[in-house]
Amino acid sequence: MSFTEIVKIEDIKLKDAILLEGLPGVGNVGKLAAMHLIEELKAKKCTEIYSSHFPPQVLIDDDGVVKLVNNELYYHKGKGKNKDLLFLVGEYQGMDSSGQYELCNQLISLVKEMGVSSIFTLGGYGLGKLVPEPRVLGAATSQDVVELFKSADVEFIDGEPGAGIVGASGLLLGLGKLQGIEGGCLMGETSGYMVDPKSASVVLKSLQKLLGIEIDLEELEKRAKQVDSITNQLKESESEVEEKVDVNYIG
Amino acid sequence: MSFTEIVKIEDIKLKDAILLEGLPGVGNVGKLAAMHLIEELKAKKCTEIYSSHFPPQVLIDDDGVVKLVNNELYYHKGKGKNKDLLFLVGEYQGMDSSGQYELCNQLISLVKEMGVSSIFTLGGYGLGKLVPEPRVLGAATSQDVVELFKSADVEFIDGEPGAGIVGASGLLLGLGKLQGIEGGCLMGETSGYMVDPKSASVVLKSLQKLLGIEIDLEELEKRAKQVDSITNQLKESESEVEEKVDVNYIG
Amino acid sequence: MSFTEIVKIEDIKLKDAILLEGLPGVGNVGKLAAMHLIEELKAKKCTEIYSSHFPPQVLIDDDGVVKLVNNELYYHKGKGKNKDLLFLVGEYQGMDSSGQYELCNQLISLVKEMGVSSIFTLGGYGLGKLVPEPRVLGAATSQDVVELFKSADVEFIDGEPGAGIVGASGLLLGLGKLQGIEGGCLMGETSGYMVDPKSASVVLKSLQKLLGIEIDLEELEKRAKQVDSITNQLKESESEVEEKVDVNYIG
Amino acid sequence: MSFTEIVKIEDIKLKDAILLEGLPGVGNVGKLAAMHLIEELKAKKCTEIYSSHFPPQVLIDDDGVVKLVNNELYYHKGKGKNKDLLFLVGEYQGMDSSGQYELCNQLISLVKEMGVSSIFTLGGYGLGKLVPEPRVLGAATSQDVVELFKSADVEFIDGEPGAGIVGASGLLLGLGKLQGIEGGCLMGETSGYMVDPKSASVVLKSLQKLLGIEIDLEELEKRAKQVDSITNQLKESESEVEEKVDVNYIG
Structure with a gap:
């Protein structure tokens, strides 16, 4: 018996509309981009x-007032x-596979009712090494969206x-497609070692277009x-350490 | 298919009324305080x-008679x-996330019917080191309760x-708030290493007020x-060991 | 969505009647006793x-024919x-906590319908060391059953x-009690290291009475x-090894 | 609340008909055989x-288009x-025990409606060592199918x-039998260390018959x-290493 409660602050x-998903994930790239x-x-919570x-x-x-962890929708009417x-x-994605499926299915039904006709998911693509010039990689529910993304400098x-895309960023596209909603995923390359605003920034550049x-x-x-x-300082102190070690070896 | 059975011993x-939650947790502070x-x-089980x-x-x-593990409600009519x-x-909290949510939701519905209008949860705040003079920290569902708690020497x-509050002490507040019940959590500082009656005692001092x-x-x-x-004996024998070690080093 | 199918071979x-539970557990004591x-x-599967x-x-x-793992009921009409x-x-107990509860509740309903009025569960009590003369320990749903068991040389x-009794042997008693069925558990002391027919044998001696x-x-x-x-041979070869080692040390 | 959606591409x-199951498993033997x-x-997806x-x-x-992981049915009308x-x-079996049962039960109902009257499951039997001449082992829901399989050089x-057969290859037979569908499992011996086309090939030879x-x-x-x-090259380089080691020992 799972429990889900949807509280409408504003109807x-x-x-x-386009749903932009930015839940926590690799390098928190999607979350940083969406929150920015x-x-x-000045999108409003609904x-x-x-x-x-x-x-x-x-x-x-900061005032000592509690808040149950949740996911939230914010809207912005286009001019x-x-x-x-x-x-x-939100602070979390669904915690297990079955929870991910159930939440994503409920969310897709909810946002369809609210007038959403496509879904863009934002995330990070972890490379396991520093990425001086991160690119934005893409995936999409159809060839049409692939072409659209390519026109915005998204690389395929x-x-x-x-390994494909695991979690909400993948599932919202896969389940959305089953429910007739097209969309795509923008993945900023990132080391995956830390929260990565540079990667979020390149994702937003593609999104602007x-x-x-x-x-x-x-x-x-x-x-x-x-x-x-900070990264450079760490690298310098590391190479100093390495140098000293080398000196010791030579010595 | 989960199973929950509520046995009313007395209707x-x-x-x-105020619900005081004292389920097992860090240092068993909440459980000790509630049981005391x-x-x-002389509250009675209902x-x-x-x-x-x-x-x-x-x-x-002690007589060899079995008892299925459970949670229990005791009541005390105020004079x-x-x-x-x-x-x-009780002996346990719900064992997984989904069980925690389901049990807490059922409990809130149950106690609302019984006449509860606010929830105080009691727990420990683990510091990972000995706490000679534990304080009582607080969190609450609203600014009003924050002020109330401050007036009872609870610190914010x-x-x-x-990391917020994990488990029943947090969830009863978070889900209670969704169901329109206000409340707060009293957390006694504790090492978290052992059952901590001193921390339970300071929590009860705030609760008295x-x-x-x-x-x-x-x-x-x-x-x-x-x-x-016991703790002091352990510390003494530890420092003796350290002294001997030091002596050896010097020697 | 869990799946349970009850196949009645004979109605x-x-x-x-008394239900005797002998599912796999510590030392397989209960299973050995029940199967024996x-x-x-010559009880028949129903x-x-x-x-x-x-x-x-x-x-x-042995013929290469498959059988889905299951639990089975056998009956014997008393003369x-x-x-x-x-x-x-059966080959297994339910695999998780929620499965244990659901299966035990379903079994209790089923056997009540078939005419069962009390439940004796059979199991092992693991001591973590060899037990030359295992005793039979007991636990029961009421003081009456405790007295009955004591009259059959069961010790309390x-x-x-x-830690109480974990699994089907405990749960059938605890949930049975909630459904108005009395009963008790007979636990043969066992090392818990291997399948233990001696412990099963002492459990059966109490059961005979x-x-x-x-x-x-x-x-x-x-x-x-x-x-x-086999145990004695292992012990001898172990002590021989120890002796040799000692000799080496002395030498 | 689990989610399963069956999309009929062709009714x-x-x-x-015979259902041939080839989901991923030991050595991917069943999957390789079924895909081949x-x-x-030229079976068609339905x-x-x-x-x-x-x-x-x-x-x-390769075009950048996403596909939600799934299981698929392909059909071939016999001439x-x-x-x-x-x-x-498919890419996966159900991920937990309860999911395996639910999916297999749903699949059996589905294929019965489509006209399936028996189920052959294809898999690998992992030996944990290289198998130069893999045999095909069998298991079946009845003595009749055992005899049929023996006539096709399947060994029992x-x-x-x-340990029996774990996963879809076993469960489809066990649950199928409960629903009145006969069948059997063909297991190609395999090391289990890598994807094994040789084992898939001997399974297909039995299937041809x-x-x-x-x-x-x-x-x-x-x-x-x-x-x-590749395996031989690995073995040679290994034995070279061993030889050198031997030489060192002798030297």
Whole structure:
């Protein structure tokens, strides 16, 4: 007996909207990108999703007030010819396979009712090594979306990612396709070792082109530089250590 | 197909009552505090809750009679202006995430029917080191309860506990809030290494102020001294070992 | 969605019958005892229970024919004043906590319908060391059954087993009690290291007294002697090894 | 709440058909054999099965288009007196015991409706060592099928496989038998260390005789030779290492 409760804070109807998923994952790339966009567009929260597929846990805010872990939807009505956007963010993905399927199926039904007609999922593609110039890799539910993504400098590389896409970013596309919703996944290359704002930033650059909107990336790029600077310091101290070791060996 | 059976030993109606949760957890602080209060107030058992979310296990009493592991409710009708109290105790919490959610939801429905209007959960906050003077930390479902708790010397520290509250103590608050019940959690600081009556004792001191009742803490404080004495012996024998080691090194 | 299918090979009505549970467990004591009794009494299979709580596995008999793993009921109608008996045996217990609860609840409903009015569960009590003269320990659903068991030389020792009884042997008693069926558990002491026919034999000696029947234990005792003989050989070769090692040290 | 969706690409009625199961397993013997047969017979896909018992994962094809992991049915109408065939293949088996049972029960109901009257499951029997001349071992739901299999050079060896058959290859037979469908399992001996086309090839030789059809095995045998050649190179380099080691010892 699983438990899911959908709390509608505001009852929203969108038109031909795009769902942008940014749940936690590799390098938190998708989450960083979606949260940045929510802030820049001043998107508003309309829905909270509580579920027994999340951990049995409350978080505590700075005032000491608890909040049950959840997923949330934020919306932004597009101006002019720009499309309406709906954002899916949260602290966790469903914790087991069956929970992932159930939550994704419920979410797809919910967002279809709200007027979503396509799904873009945002994520990281972990390479296990530092990535100075991350690319954005893509996957999509149809050849049409593949072509659309290519026009936004998204790269498609034979057999990558080899293991496919695991979790909500994959499942929302796979289950969405079964329910007649097209979409695709944007994966920023990342080491996977740490939260990666640079990778989130390149994902957003592709997304700008796809959505025809301007996004101020300054904040993300500042954070990316901080991470780069820490990484470089670590690398330097590592190579100093290596040098000393070499000297010792030679000596 | 999960199984939960609620056995009503006595059909109780309470008025504006407080649920006090003291299930097993870090340092068993919540359980010790709740059991002490049950004994001091001579609270009576009214309900047994059996569930497939507990282990498949019976316990055996001193006469050789078995008892299926369960959770139990005890009640105490408040005298004068004191509030009615309902206690939730037991040998186990639900064993998995989904079981925790299901049990907590069922318990909240049950105690609402019995007349509970707020929930205080009692627990330990594990620090991983000895705590000579444990404080009581708090978290609550609303700013109002935060203020109430502060008036009872409960401390609220920014970003603590960092991981939030996991298990029944958190979930009863989070799910309670969704069902319109306010409440809070009292966490006694504890090493987390052993059962901690001293931490339970400071939690009860805060609870005395919140409930406006007098609780005789002598028994708990005697046990706290025993634990302290054992701990000190261990520390002494440890430092003796260290001294000897030092001597050897010097020698 | 769990799956349980009960196949009735023969539709049996018993009168005031005792269920004897002998599923696999510590030292396979319960299973050995129940299987021996089924053979000696020529009890007949009446029911097969298939369930998704067992492993997804078929076994293969000597002719190459497969059999899905299951639990089975065998019955024996008591002669004269002897009670009707129903045996529960099988290759596995339910694999997880929730499966254990569901299967035990279904079994109790099933055997109540068939005329069972009490449940004796048979098992081993693992001591983690060789037990030359195993005793039979007991636990029961009521003081009455405790007294009955004591009259059959079953021993009740304060606080043993300390962890209670885990699995079907405990759960059938605990859930049976909730459904108004009395019963008890007979636990033969065993090392727990190997299948233990000697422990099964002492359990059956107590059972003989409880049921007022004669059971030929020759076959079990022969197997017990074989196990003893193997154990003694192992012990001798171990002590020889130890001796040699000692000699080497001295030398 | 589990999720299973059956997508009928073509609504097929077969007559007295055989289901051939070739899901992933030991040495991928069953999968290799079934996939080879599907290609040789140009069998057509008629059904896709999606389920929350598979991992939450999409795969990506060479064009960048995603596909939710699933199981699939392919059919081949038999010519003349040859039987209709239905193939069950896919990337995964159900991930847990309960999922295995649920999926197999659903599949059996589905294929019965489509006209299947017997089930042959194909798999590997892992020996944990290289098998130069793999045999085909059998197991069946009845003595009749045992005799049929023996006539196709399938061997039945007392007590093998000792652990029975775990997973879909066993469960489809066990649950099928409960639903009145006869069948058997063909197990090619294999090391279990790598994908084993030679073992798949001997399974297909037995299947040819059982089905009375000719199958071109050239492609499989070519792959078997490649694997043999790699294995031999590994063995040679290993024995060279051993020789050197021996020389060192002697020297």
